[in-house]
Amino acid sequence: EVQLVQSGAEVKEPGESLKISCKGSGYSFSSYWIVWVRQRPGKGLEWMGVISPGDSYIKYSPSFQGHVTISADRSISTAYLQWSSLQASDTAIYYCARLGDGYDYSLDFWGQGTLVTVSS
């Protein structure tokens, strides 16, 4: 069974750093690209970036370039999303999702989401 399991909820203060994770199982992690998606409270979905775990190719949305870092460790089948300095506006649920090659690279499996709350 394909699963993406994300790390737990985080509460941080502005200016703090954070790294959240997304662990894949039930499939060849290196063979499927992973995206990160933000969902602010009561809002729609926003694509943040994509990574190919097999060769670590990364592409960021212009809206997120320079503010977050995406990475992956294929040896432990895990993708990461990190911030060096959080802002209150980063408060959101963050999802990882897999690009499904059987679905023409639509997002076929999603993590359960990680709630990040940034507040002083």
Add this chain to the structure above:
Amino acid sequence: EIVLTQSPATLSLSPGEGATLSCRVSQSVSGYLAWYQQKPGQAPRLLIYDVSNRANGIPTRFSGGRSGADFTLTISSLEPEDFAVYHCQQRNNWPPEYSFGQGTRLEIK
């Protein structure tokens, strides 16, 4: 930047009725348009990919279509479990970049 505009923002219908949700794309795109369903407290779920193809396990009452820059998700006869938020999503060619619409909330009337 490709912008996806979903309408209406909220759609109020009763079980058994049909629903049509729209997604207009700002630029001419290929057929890489998908629809997702999201229930409260849950991650999105893939319903439709490549405009009109149902993902595994998706009931046949869900269908997708296209007329030029306007894409539609149709639910032929609403079941109670269909009341949720629906997102459209476009992908460019390769390497992939994604854009989402702002979502349509389908609520019980």
